[in-house]
Structure formats: structure tokens, C-alpha cells
Amino acid sequence: MADWKTRSLEHLWYCCAQMKDYEEFPPLHVTRATGPYIVLADGTRLIDGISSWWCKTLGHAHPRLTAALCEQSRHVEHVMLAHMATDPVVELSSKLAGIFPGLTKVFFGGDGSTAVEISVKMSFQAQRNAGHTRRTRIVSLENGYHGETQLCAALSDVSAYQGGLLPAFAPFPKLSGLPYVAGSSDPLWADCSPRWEAILNQLEEVADELCAVVVEPVLQGAAGMRVYSADFLRRLRVWTRAHHVHLIADEILTGFGRTGTLMACQHADVAPDFACLSKGLTGGYLPMSAVVTSEEIYAAFYFDHEEGKAFNHSNTYAGNALAAAVAVEAIRLYREPSFLGRVKELEGELRPAMAEVSEATGVLGPIRGIGGVVASDLQMPAAAPGRRLGFRVYKEAAKRGALVRPIGDTIYWLPPLTLEPPVLDDLKQITIAAIRAAIA
Template sequence: MKKSSFVWYPNTQMKEWDSFGEIKSAKGVWLTDSKGKKMIDAVASMWCNVWGHSNPELVKAIINQSKKLQHSSMFNLTNEPAESLGESLVKISPGMHRVFYSDNGSSAMEIAIKIALQYWKNIGEKNKTKIATVENGYHGDTFGAMSVGYVPEFFGKFRKQLFSTVQFSVPNKYRIPKGFTFLDYQNYCLDKIEKRFSKNNDIAAFIMESGAQVAGGVIIYPKDFQKKISQLCKKYHVLFVLDEIATGFGRLGSMIQYEEQKSIPDIVAYGKMLTGGYLTMAATLTSKKVYDSFLGDFNDWKHLFHGHTYTGNPIAAAIANQNIKMYQRNKLIKKIQKTSKVFEEFYQEISEIGVVGDIRHKGMLMGIELVTNKDRKTPIHPKKSINKIFFEEGRKQGIYLRTLGNIVMLVPPLAISENELELLLNRTIQTIKATIPKII
């Protein structure tokens, strides 16, 4: 265990921890700490790892590119890996035309917000200034991202500093309001959106995660819900902006999640798995209509005033290019669709655990909601950090787990084998059972 006097760790109450496990090496789905103990990486190093750790092809891509060009600004210059990646991303993203690079998912969403708001100004529609979002969505930890992805538990202390948004409910099958069927509640949510769209012509963009809310509790959208929102956006001339940072590139079982959802956006953001989880990089893609609105004479001031030091970093772009080639060559999406069925085999065993209220799963993502009373669906809220409880017990069982509130999340590397996934699920079951005396 590593005791640090200098590092401030993310999303951590530092007073709770005396020391932190130091990872010395990793291979495949396994992390190895300084004591030689191995753990399955059940969170894919914060939802981004695709092929497992120390993949030789990705490591080689880093080495080869680092010998030629480590970094060069994209302010008035370009580099071949970034250009090649842009072409590949447009090819696999229906309806998209141009790519704007950034360093991380929060930044990619900040860029999406800026583009969406400026688009309407560029075409002379000054009344469209509001952003619509869904409740409990998550798009990152910067101020713009917090505003459009407001999770009260995370960001309540900053509420007064965030810009206001128009928020709508997302139908959660586990928590349906009294008097509604699930279908009724879906229609109710959609009706609310349409009524607001038709009331005032002031909504610039509707922003949502594509396919599911991840950090908001692993809420899988019902069939056609996202598609119908996209249709409402087109009907009422609202830009449709999708966040595929955590849900695209195979996490939910399809390469481009909005393609499966039949809901082509005006703007989409990618990140996390873009480089296979090896280097930080993100991308914001737009349609031709949106891109063209930024064209004009210099003194028209229509261009996008945004840029990052490491925009289009050639090493990150080179590994992203190799990563996309590997998806195609190894038919990873088909493999994910097959492997993900292993989760289904464990539904009953998990649901029979006394504290498990609901299981939500799609592709290579599972959320297990823990409750104190199955009939009342009362969320578990122990006095001690539930994340710390599960981390410590998971480490004993040989898995690296993180929870989000009362949700145990399984987000393994996408290329995990069926045998490894079975092992992960069995160890997760043992972990949940072992924590019961500590969380109730």
C-alpha cells in the first residue's frame, strides 16, 4: 500500500484513507499491485479499456509514433495521424462531417455546447439560447458539463454557479411513478418534451447520453425513446447533441450507439475507448449543416474560438487509428454481443441476494442497485463510504470495483473473455454477500 503526502485523489474523501494500493503492472484484464496481488479490472480503468492492459499492438503504435513526432500544434499545422483518424471517425459515424479534437470527455462536451449555442448565432437565430437535458444525466466535471449533466449528489455545492437548463425526466423501469404503466410513463416524458419545445422557440439544443445514462445509475433507455426525442428535435428545429463518451465504441454492444438507436444527431462526442484506454483523447463531431454555419470571412467572426494545447496529439491519434483497425479486424462488436450474454446467465443468482433490488444491463455494462427493502425499493445509504466498503471487499475477492452511490457497476474491458467474465461475476456475487453486514 502506498502512502502519499502529495497526491489528492479523485472523488475521494481523503480522511477515510490511510494509504492506497499501488499498481505496478497490468496485463489483459488483470492489475497487479506492489505486493504481487492480482485483481480483475472490473471498471476498465474508469470505463475506457478495450483490449486489456499491455496489448502489444497498441504499445507498438505508441512507440513507433513517439519516434517520429511526439507533439505538434494544430494551430495552423496538422499531422498525419490526426488527419487519418478524422477520416476514420467520419466514415464510421453516419451523418457526421467534421471532427474537432480535445483531451478528454468533459472538454468534448464543453465544445459541443459551445458549437450548439454559436450555431444559432451564426445563422442569425438569436432567440435560441437555452439547453435542454435529461435529469440525472452526466457529461463531465467541468462547469459547462456540470450544467448540462447535473447530478445533485455530485454537483450540488456548485448549483448557483452553473447555467440553467431545461430538464426532463427519463423513464426508469425500476422506479415508475404511481398510476403509470411503463409505456404510459415513457409517453408522459415525451409529451413533456414536446410541449416545452412547442411553447417557445428558445431551445438551442437537446443534450443526452446515447443509449443509457451511465454515471446517473445505469438507466437503459426503453426502445425508441432516444429515437423519438431525435424526431422531436428535428420537428421543432432543435439541435440534437449526443454524448457517446462512455456508451459508444462497443460498451452497449454497438460501435456507434446512435446508429443502433436510429437517431442521427447534429453533434456527437466520443472519448474514453477512442484510444483503447491507453492515452487521453476525445473528439466532437458535427454534421455538415452545423460545420458550414461556422464558415465565412474572417471579420464575420463566425469561427469557433476554442483550442487545446494537445489538440490532435499525434501519439494519441496514432493509437486511436490502430485501435479502430483492431475493432474491425477482430470483429470486436460481434464478440461483445456474444460475450455480453454471460451477464444474463447470472441475473437470477444476483437478484436472489437479499440487498439486490434491480439489475440493469446492456452490452458490457451492468448496474446492480442495492436496497434495504425490496418492496419499498429503499436505497442503501451506509454511514461509511459504500465505495470504500466495496473496494476493500472486492480487493479481498481479487476484483477492482467502484460503486456509484448504491449502484454496483461492472464495466470490464470490452475484450474480456467469457471465462474471465464468469469469474468476475462470481467474485462480484461473493463481494456483495460479504458486504451485507457492513452496509445494512
């Protein structure tokens, strides 16, 4: 039989990759994963420093999630979610209904991008059903990221994921001048008044035609783990409510503890009109997403059939019973006090650890972070895009036993929220060695 490198490249086209890179950096052969570790065929263990694209909140192979999956597989694995439902999906909907104050209706989708699409379509149709036919414009934030489908790419502002597509569609307008912070102790976090006026002007320009504002609350992941003021989110909620504009919170990355609270909207003490959930929803076990919304939005679709106001969206795997059973168990775990307690401790450990990396290597800029995320940018003359230093760090870290996959030249850790201090220490040492090797 051909070797692993040959077989793994013969037919498989990997995500988000220049496939030519694999000539000199072949795919890793994963055969197992457990806790914070990804285990390769030769027995090498890699610390999952980015939670496998940000979804492994509880680590790999969590015994309670695996048990829930196996148990459900003995009963029913999947039926369509129309005019019938399974026990786990009903239980999950009632659990999700309690998460955001006032949001008690739950619509299921297949993955994160789909949830964003559902929320925007629902918002648009709710405005129209309510007679607000002029409200057709959607605004999102500079440096936002909302997924890979065309609508999501138009909402996003990260050129690496949309550059080639831009001529094919009109991107949505972006609010700019956001009050970015290094963390929650930054004065702008609690009071962004110096920046608000300029943002308000942008909102007022489109106020009468605005349908919804779409945000990643507090933390913008794909743009390089940027953190912005909770006060900005609070003000935006007040403004959108006063102007009958929907607020859509994309909590796909931030939900389920990542920023230190169960949902990132809690930092601003607000509930949106729509919240999009995925990734940690199933502890990263199975694809599933949900859009949680209010009775008021639900009522905007609730009429006699003849009026043609139903929300006619369906995804084949919406509400999949296996995913729902795992999600129910994951939410039980998230609700245990020890879960957010550990995230609080982790928050206190991540920043000093990244500071040590900065000190040891001398090439990092200011550190930013919140909850279970910390980031810093490689800042040195050699960090020109063509040098792909971030990519080199990735390769060097993989050789040494960690999955650290910088975004461009942004080095970040976004590990399972259950990560223990000794493993963080290993992650730190590997990151230091990888950066040193990359810049040598």
C-alpha cells in the same frame, strides 16, 4: 525510504475521494496492467471490473495499441493542431468521419468534458452565426452526466458531482419522466408512446428559444447505469430536427461498442448534429476527445475572416499525434467483426452472472443492462446512505482481487469488452463474496 502508503499520500490528492478514507483504506500500488488485470506491487491481480473509469474497452496493454504508440513516438509526438497536422490525426479524422451517417467534420479536444464544452459552444455559435439569436437555451436530461467542468456540471443531474457547486451557477433545465427500461427486451425500449406526451410538453414550452438538447444516448452512466428507451431517442431526433434544435449525443461512455453497437445512437438509427467521443477513442491509453459534426454546421462557420464567425476554440493537446496513432489502431480493432461479436456474447453472459450474484446474496433489486454493462441496486433496509454499503463492497472486492467500484449503492460491472468467460466467472464469485462480507 518511507513506505508506499506514506509516500502515496504525502503530496498526491486523489480524484473523487474523501481523502480521510485513505487512513484505513490506503491507495493500491499498481505496477503493471495487462488484459483484464491490474497488477499490484505485491503481485496481486485485480480484475478491472469497471474498465478503469469506463475507458479500457480493449483491456490493458493491448499489443497492437502499444505497438502503434511506440512506432509513432519514433516520428513526432506532438505539434499544435493549427495550420499544421500530423499523419495520424488526418487519418483519424477520416476514420471518425465515417462513423455517424452525415457527420463528416471532426474537431479535436483534450478530454471528455472538453468535448462536451466544444459541442455546446459550437452549437450555440452555429445558431447565432445562422441568425437564430433567440436560440440560447440548452436542455439536458434528468439523471444525466457530462463531465466535471462547470458547464458540464450544469448540464448534469447527478448531485454527488455538483452539489457543492450549484450556488455558483444556474443548472440547465432537465427533461424529466424518461422512459427507463431494464434492457432492450422491455416494451418501452421500442415504443415509448405512453411517456412521450409529457416529454413533448416540456420541449414545446421552450421550443422557440431552444439551441440544443444534450443527451447520453440510451445509457446514463454516472447516475447508476440507467438504460432508457431507444424509441425516446428516435422521437427526440425527429422533434429536434423539425424545430431546428441541435441534438448533441455525448457518446463518451457509450461509444466504441459499450452498448453493443459501435455507437449507441445506432440503437435508434439516428445521427445527432454533434457527437462527443473520448474514453474508448484511444482504448483508454491517452487523453483525447473529438466532436464529430455535419457539413451544415461547418458551413455556419465558413466565411471571410472579417465576418468574425470562426470557431476560436483551441486546446493545447488537441489532436496529439501519439493519441491519434493509438486511436487509429483502436478503430481498426473496433471495425473487426470479432469485436462487436464478442460484445454480443458478453451481453448474454453479464445478466445471468449478475442474476447469480442476486440469488446468492439476496440483496439486489431488479437487474438492468445493455451491451457490456450490467447493474443492480443493493436493496435492503441496511442500505441507508450513511452505511456506505457500496463503498464496503468496493473495499471487500479489492481485497479479493477485483475492482468493483459501486456508484453509491449501485453494484455494476463494466469490464473490458474483450473479457473472457472464465474471468467473468471470477468476477462474479468475488462480487458475491464482497457483498456477503459488506453486509455481514
